[in-house]
Amino acid sequence: MIELRSGALRCELMPELGGCIAGFWLDDVPVLRSTPAAQLQSARQSGCYPLVPFSNRIGQATLVWQGTQHSLVRNDGDEPHAIHGVGWQRPWAVLDADERSAMLAYEHRPDASWPFEFDCSQAFRLGEDSLELTLALTNQSAQPAPVGLGWHPWFPKRPDSHLAFHASGRWEMGPDKLPTTRAPSTGIAADCAQLDVDHCYDGWDGQAELRDGMLRVRLESNLQRLVAFTNAAREYVAVEPVSHVNNAVHLYASGAAATELGLVVLQPGESMMAQLAITVERAA
Numbered sequence: 001m002i003e004l005r006s007g008a009l010r011c012e013l014m015p016e017l018g019g020c021i022a023g024f025w026l027d028d029v030p031v032l033r034s035t036p037a038a039q040l041q042s043a044r045q046s047g048c049y050p051l052v053p054f055s056n057r058i059g060q061a062t063l064v065w066q067g068t069q070h071s072l073v074r075n076d077g078d079e080p081h082a083i084h085g086v087g088w089q090r091p092w093a094v095l096d097a098d099e100r101s102a103m104l105a106y107e108h109r110p111d112a113s114w115p116f117e118f119d120c121s122q123a124f125r126l127g128e129d130s131l132e133l134t135l136a137l138t139n140q141s142a143q144p145a146p147v148g149l150g151w152h153p154w155f156p157k158r159p160d161s162h163l164a165f166h167a168s169g170r171w172e173m174g175p176d177k178l179p180t181t182r183a184p185s186t187g188i189a190a191d192c193a194q195l196d197v198d199h200c201y202d203g204w205d206g207q208a209e210l211r212d213g214m215l216r217v218r219l220e221s222n223l224q225r226l227v228a229f230t231n232a233a234r235e236y237v238a239v240e241p242v243s244h245v246n247n248a249v250h251l252y253a254s255g256a257a258a259t260e261l262g263l264v265v266l267q268p269g270e271s272m273m274a275q276l277a278i279t280v281e282r283a284a
Contacts, residue, residue, distance in 0.1 A: 001037035002094065002102050004126040009280065011126055012036065018043035019050055019092035019104045019122050021153075024131060026280050029214055031131075033154035033236045043088045044076075048153035050135055052087030052106070052120050055150040056200065056227060056246035059178050063115070064253045065146060073113045081177070081247075084152060086113045087120060101125045116145035130279040137273075139266035146249050147264045149274040150223065150242030157230065157237050158212040161192040165226060168203025171245055178247045188228060196231045200246045202262070208239055211283060218279040225262055241276050 001022070002013040012022040012034075020043040023034030032047030043049040061082040063070040072082040075089060092104040104122040108114060116139065123134040135149045155161075170185035179200065187201060192210075204226040208219040221241040230237035244262035245251065252263050264272050 002097050003037075004100055004102065004124060006100050006126040007128045009126055009129070009131070011124065011131055013102055013104075013124060014040055014043075014046070015092040015094050015104050017046065018088035018090060019106065020046035020088065021048040021124075023047050024278070026215065026282070030156055031215065031217060031278065031280050033156060046154075048151055049084075049088040050120075050122055051148070051150035051152055051240070051242060052085045052135065053108075053114060053116070053118055053137060054085045054146070054148040054249070055152075055240065055242040055244065057081040057083050057178060059176070059247050059250045063249055065115075065249065066143070070115045071112075075113060082113070085148075088152070089113075092122065095121070100127075110141070116143075117141040118145070118147070129281060130277050133276045133278075135274045136271060137266075138271040139268055142268055144265050144267050146252075147266050147272055148242065148244040148248065148262070149272065150227075150240055151274075151276055152238060152240050153278070154236040154238050155210050155217065157192045157235055158214060159193075161210060161212040161237070162190070163192055163195065163208070163210050163228070163237060163239065164189040165201070165208035165228075165239075166205050167201035167226065169201065171200045171202070173198055173246075179245060179251070192230060192237050193232075195228075195237070198229045198231075200225055200227045200242070202245065204241075206241075210237070210239065214283055216281050216283055219276065220279070221274070221276045223274055223276075241274070243272075243274060 022037035061072040095103040167187040171179035227240040248261040
C-alpha cells in the first residue's frame with residue numbers, strides 16, 4: 001500500500017490490485033468510495049481504477065481488428081462482454097513514491113485478454129486541495145492498435161448529492177448494455193437519488209461537479225467523453241472520464257468514424273495521454 005498525504009487530504013493506493021485508489025479522504029470524509037487498503041479484496045471494490053487499454057465494454061468479448069477476429073477473456077463474472085480493459089486486474093509496479101506523489105507502471109504482453117503489446121504509466125500527485133492523475137500508454141506492438149484510456153471513480157451518494165456536467169450527445173443503451181444510437185443531450189443536472197443512468201456522453205467539456213451537504217467535488221479532464229452510472233439500488237455514482245464511446249471498436253468495424261467515437265489508433269511506438277484532476281472543498 002502507498003499512502004499519500006497533503007494537508008487534510010489523504011489517498012491510499014494499491015498497486016498490486018490493478019493500480020487502484022483504495023480510498024481518498026478529506027480528513028475523515030470520503031471523497032471517493034473508500035476502503036482502507038488493508039481491507040480491499042478487489043479493484044472492483046475500490047474508489048477508482050484505471051481503464052486501460054479500453055473503457056467499458058467490447059461486445060461479446062470479441063475484437064475484430066484489421067480483418068482478424070480475436071476472442072477476448074470475459075473478465076467479470078457472468079458479464080458476456082470484455083469490460084474495462086486489463087489494467088484493473090493486473091499488478092502494477094511502483095517506479096517512484098514519496099509523501100505526495102507516486103508513479104506506477106504496467107507492461108502488457110499479448111495474451112488472451114488483449115492481443116497487442118503496450119506499456120502504461122500511471123502518475124498520482126496530491127496537492128493541498130486536489131488529486132491529479134495522469135495515464136500514458138505507448139503501443140509496443142509491431143502493428144497499429146486501437147487504444148482507449150480513462151478512469152472509473154465511484155463517489156458516495158450522500159443525502160442531497162447533486163451531479164452536473166455539460167455535453168452535446170448521449171449514446172442510448174440496448175438491453176445488452178451496448179450502445180445503439182446517439183441522441184442530442186445537454187448532459188446532466190440532477191439530484192443523484194433520482195438518477196437512473198448508464199450512458200456514455202460525448203461532446204463533454206471536461207468538467208463535472210458533485211456536491212452535497214458535506215463536500216463540493218470538481219472533476220477536470222482533457223478527455224471528451226463521460227460515462228455516468230447509478231440507480232436507486234446503488235449507494236454510489238460512477239462518473240467516468242473516458243476517451244472513447246462504449247464498444248467503440250465494434251462501432252468502428254460497422255462503419256462509424258474513429259473521430260466520432262473517440263477511438264485512437266496508435267502506430268507502433270506512438271503514445272497517448274489522459275489527465276484528470278479531482279478538486280475537493282468543504283461545502284459552504
